[in-house]
Structure formats: structure tokens, C-alpha cells
Amino acid sequence: MFREYKISFDKLPEDEKELINEAIAVRKFGYSTRSGAKVGAAVKTANGKIYTGVNVGNVTSTLNVHAEVAAACNAVGDGNVKLTKIAIVPFEENTDKGITQCGVCLQFLSEFADGNFKYIVADEKRETVYYTFLKDIFPKPFRGQLRGVPSKLSKRK
Numbered sequence: 001m002f003r004e005y006k007i008s009f010d011k012l013p014e015d016e017k018e019l020i021n022e023a024i025a026v027r028k029f030g031y032s033t034r035s036g037a038k039v040g041a042a043v044k045t046a047n048g049k050i051y052t053g054v055n056v057g058n059v060t061s062t063l064n065v066h067a068e069v070a071a072a073c074n075a076v077g078d079g080n081v082k083l084t085k086i087a088i089v090p091f092e093e094n095t096d097k098g099i100t101q102c103g104v105c106l107q108f109l110s111e112f113a114d115g116n117f118k119y120i121v122a123d124e125k126r127e128t129v130y131y132t133f134l135k136d137i138f139p140k141p142f143r144g145q146l147r148g149v150p151s152k153l154s155k156r157k
């Protein structure tokens with residue numbers, strides 16, 4: 001069952017405040033000529049590194065890259081394939097609707113994360129923060145097993 005939690009920025013652990021601050025810092029670089037949307041994201045890896053990413057739109061729309069995917073790609077490109085947390089600062093002015101993440105990003109991130117991966121959504125005002133865990137928002141990621149494709153990912157929980 002989907003669950004999300006609301007917390008004030010001040011009550012977050014320091015590393016999560018840092019993730020949000022990093023996501024806010026890059027959000028201005030979000031690129032979309034069609035919508036003008038700007039999204040920033042920052043992922044934390046199992047060895048404690050932080051990588052950021054922004055949305056990169058394309059005139060075709062179908063080739064858009066979401067900030068979460070961009071951040072994960074930056075981590076993987078530096079040899080870090082185990083992610084533990086992400087903070088996202090979406091394009092909405094406020095996050096009072098809670099967490100509304102796209103399935104493409106959830107599937108993409110689940111390649112590099114287990115169910116305890118923490119999903120944090122904040123706004124630039126650093127007021128209300130929502131969080132959940134991958135196991136609660138995306139409990140059964142595709143692991144390749146449906147097609148009988150041998151995959152070491154299918155053994156992961």
C-alpha cells in the first residue's frame with residue numbers, strides 16, 4: 001500500500017537537507033523549451049557521494065530526460081551503481097499534493113536501488129517535505145523475469 005510521510009525541512013537528517021539543497025542549486029539549469037519546466041534532483045550513493053541532475057527536454061517531447069534519471073546516470077557514469085536516496089525539487093511551485101512521481105523514473109531508479117531507497121520531494125522554500133520508500137511507491141519493479149530473461153536483478157528484493 002502506498003504511504004507517504006510529511007515532515008518539516010528542519011527535522012530532516014543533515015544528509016537529506018544537503019540532498020535537497022543540491023537539488024535546489026541545480027534546478028535552475030533545468031532545460032525545456034516547450035514547457036519551461038525546471039526540475040532538480042540529487043541522488044546519494046551507497047558510498048556517500050551525491051550526484052545531481054536536471055530535466056533535459058527535447059523538441060520532440062518523447063526524448064525528454066527527467067531529472068531523476070539524469071542524476072542516476074551521473075552516478076552510474078562515475079562508477080556508482082548503488083543508490084540509497086534521492087531528493088527531487090519538481091516544477092510545481094508547491095508540493096502540497098504530496099509525491100506524484102512518474103513510473104518511468106521509478107522503474108529506472110529501481111535498477112540501482114532496493115526497496116529501502118528513500119524518495120524525498122521538496123520545494124524551493126524548504127518548508128514541507130514529503131518522503132516515501134521505493135517499496136511503498138513502486139513495490140514490484142520489472143526485473144526481466146516476465147520474459148524469461150536471465151537477470152541477476154530478478155534475485156534482488
Ligand SMILES: [Zn+2]
Nearest residue numbers: 066102104105
Ligand atoms: Zn520521471
